[in-house]
Amino acid sequence: xxxxxxxxxxxxxxxxxxxxxxxxxxxxxxxxxxxxxxxxxxxxxxxxxxxxxxxxxxxxxxxxxxxxxxxxxxxxxxxxxxxxxxxxxxxxxxxxxxxxxxxxxxxxxxxxxxxxxxxxxxxxxxxxxxxxxxxxxxxxxxxxxxxxxxxxxxxxxxxxxxxxxxxxxxxxxxxxxxxxxxxxxxxxxxxx
Numbered sequence: 001x002x003x004x005x006x007x008x009x010x011x012x013x014x015x016x017x018x019x020x021x022x023x024x025x026x027x028x029x030x031x032x033x034x035x036x037x038x039x040x041x042x043x044x045x046x047x048x049x050x051x052x053x054x055x056x057x058x059x060x061x062x063x064x065x066x067x068x069x070x071x072x073x074x075x076x077x078x079x080x081x082x083x084x085x086x087x088x089x090x091x092x093x094x095x096x097x098x099x100x101x102x103x104x105x106x107x108x109x110x111x112x113x114x115x116x117x118x119x120x121x122x123x124x125x126x127x128x129x130x131x132x133x134x135x136x137x138x139x140x141x142x143x144x145x146x147x148x149x150x151x152x153x154x155x156x157x158x159x160x161x162x163x164x165x166x167x168x169x170x171x172x173x174x175x176x177x178x179x180x181x182x183x184x185x186x187x188x189x190x191x192x
Contacts, residue, residue, distance in 0.1 A: 006151050009037050009191045010125030011074060011090070013118050015111030015141070017044040017133030019161020023181035024131070028061040028079070030185030035063055037127075037191060038074040040090070042082045042114045044107050044133065054081050072096040082109035089117040105137035115141025124149030127191065129184065131155045133165030139172050146174035153177045153184075 016024065020043060045053060051067065057079060058065035066072075068080040074094050082088035087099040087109050104110035111130070115138060118126055128145045130138040132155055142152045152175050157163035159180055169175055179187065 006127065006191065008125055009127045009151075010094075011040065011118060011122045012037050012127045012129070012188065012191075013040045013042065013090075013115060014129045014131065015042045015115060015133075015138045016131030017107075017111075017135065017137065017162070017165060019132030020155075022132075022161060023155065023184070024057070025060060026181060027185045027188070028057055028063075030189070031061060031063060032189050033062045034077075035189065036076040037188075038076060039063075039079045040068070040074075040082070040088065040096075040114065040118070041079060042088060042109050042111045044109075044111075044137070045084050057081065068096045068098070070096070070098050082114065084109075087113040089114065090121040091117075092121050094121060105135045107135070107137055111138035112141040116144045119145040119148040119150055122148075122150065126150035127153070129153045129155075130166055130169050131181070132160035132162050134162045135165065136168040138165055139168040142169045143172040143174040146172075146176070151176050153179055153187075156180045 054067045065079045067083050089097045154166040154169045154175050157166045
């Protein structure tokens, strides 16, 4: 599917684990100042509450960066970071909620949980990107997003810090595009 075939992107969701921070540190500074699509980032992280990740991302982009909170309404110009030790869910009314149910792939936040809830809320208006990581979290979510009509991208496994996560997603046959990390920002900036 070509980028031009994405009718309207209402939400971008990015998942990653080991090796994905490096890519995000290149993508976030390159996003245009008037980037109008809300963006959620789900990263496997320490379970201890700290604001270091949010502060790091905020220092690299002109967009608003905040740790997601209960009932946050998704807004243009914002990047929402999944807080440690919570699953981040997108609700039908396009607000966020936090969940402390069981870990998925030993993770909370789980990329699969976040991807699946966003697929239900945004259907064909969802763009999902799965980056580097060491487990299969995200693969089932990619499949769900594709089945709901969303657009799916994985990082080129050969350039990922840890190739296992994007490789597992590719095995689902639900990936629209494989991209290198340094291609992502330009692609995102061209979305409508």
